[in-house]
Amino acid sequence: xxxxxxxxxxxxxKEGQNVTLSCEQNLNHDAMYWxxxxxxxxxxxIYYSQIVNDFQKGDIAEGYSVSREKKESFPLTVTSAQKNPxxxxxxxxxxxxxxxxxxYTFGSGTRLTxx
Amino acid sequence: xxxxxxxxxxxxVQKGGISIINCAYENTAFxxxxxxxxxxxxxxxxxxxxxxxxxxxxxxxxxxxxxKSAKQFSLHIMDSQPGDSATYFCAASITxxxxxLTFGSGTQLTxxP
Numbered sequence: 001x002x003x004x005x006x007x008x009x010x011x012x013x014k015e016g017q018n019v020t021l022s023c024e025q026n027l028n029h030d031a032m033y034w035x036x037x038x039x040x041x042x043x044x045x046i047y048y049s050q051i052v053n054d055f056q057k058g059d060i061a062e063g064y065s066v067s068r069e070k071k072e073s074f075p076l077t078v079t080s081a082q083k084n085p086x087x088x089x090x091x092x093x094x095x096x097x098x099x100x101x102x103x104y105t106f107g108s109g110t111r112l113t114x115x
Numbered sequence: 116x117x118x119x120x121x122x123x124x125x126x127x128v129q130k131g132g133i134s135i136i137n138c139a140y141e142n143t144a145f146x147x148x149x150x151x152x153x154x155x156x157x158x159x160x161x162x163x164x165x166x167x168x169x170x171x172x173x174x175x176x177x178x179x180x181x182x183k184s185a186k187q188f189s190l191h192i193m194d195s196q197p198g199d200s201a202t203y204f205c206a207a208s209i210t211x212x213x214x215x216l217t218f219g220s221g222t223q224l225t226x227x228p
Contacts, residue, residue, distance in 0.1 A: 004158075033215055040124065042204060042220040043159075058215075090158050103149055104216060106158030 002027045006091050006107035012115045013078065013085060021076045021110045023091035030096055032074040033104070036060060037088040046089075049074055078112060086114050119207050121219025128226050134192040136222045138205035141186065145207040149216070150179065150190050153202045162203070163190075195226045 004025045013019045023032065031050050035043040045058030049068040063082025068074050078085045088111050092104040120139045128134045138148075149164035165172045165179040165188065172179045178191040192199055205219040 006158075031215075035218075040220065042121075043218040045215060048215055092158075102147075103161040103164060104151075104159075106151075106160065108158050109156070111156075 004091055004093060004105055004107035006089075006110050008110060009108070011110055011112045013112060014115060016080045018077055018079050019112065021078070021089055021091075021112070023074045023076065023107060024072055025074075025091075025093045025105075025107075026072060027093060027095070027105060028071070029093035029105070030071070031094045032068070033092045033094075034058075034064070034066065034074070034076045035090045035092065037090055037109075043090065046076065085112055087112060119205060119217050119219045121205050121222060123222060124220070125223045126225070128195045128224065130195065130197060130226055130228050132195050132226075134195045134199070134224055134226070135189055136203055136205070136224070137187065137189045138207075138219050139185075139187045140207050142207070142209075143186070144209050145217075146210050147208045148179070148181065148188050149206050150177075151204045151206065151218075153204065153221075159204060192224075195224075197226045197228050200224055200226050 007022045033048040034046040037043050044060050046064050047066040049055035052068050052071050055066050055068050065077045088109050090109045091107040094102045122137050150162045151159035152162045153159040163174045163177050165181050167183050170181050176193045181188045203222045206216040208216045
């Protein structure tokens with residue numbers, strides 16, 4: 001079955017530590033996205049990528065980094081510069097590069113907690 | 116211009132009742148309006164979507180009503196069931212743009228048995 005796989009499901013980060021969240025899709029979708037979800041704030045865009053080796057900042061990119069070396073993969077690194085990283089992180093994809101106008105397929109999310 | 120405002124933040128409905136969630140937008144270039152349903156600990160799933168060339172779209176118990184002049188759209192859940200208890204997000208985007216979906220802040224729906 002096609003879909004988006006996010007791992008790990010739960011992740012704990014110590015202060016000053018970088019962590020990487022995995023997102024893999026087998027849908028052959030061009031565009032991929034990372035969202036952060038906090039209670040009562042909906043989904044906020046962190047980064048998005050329309051094609052391999054290219055990505056754009058979203059609304060809250062500070063303290064995060066991404067790469068898109070393969071079409072199937074779009075990992076997100078939460079760096080030590082992100083001062084409040086505790087949140088639920090969602091990866092999504094759409095079949096076309098210009099994602100506007102199409103529904104998203106979401107992964108099941110990674111819950112990151114700072115300890 | 117990119118905001119989508121959603122209300123109410125939470126909603127409690129009796130089983131069999133009608134659940135209504137409202138969204139409003141400012142950017143008149145938006146032309147795709149989906150609704151997503153999210154259960155705890157899961158990613159959102161596309162529920163139903165509408166484009167502004169129609170005023171209403173129905174899929175089973177779920178209906179989107181769209182008012183282009185008022186720049187508002189709403190989700191109606193008829194005969195609400197306890198299994199409908201979830202968080203619902205409205206969203207909007209512009210077809211063909213690189214810009215991705217803009218989401219509302221979400222509505223937590225509880226349907227009482």
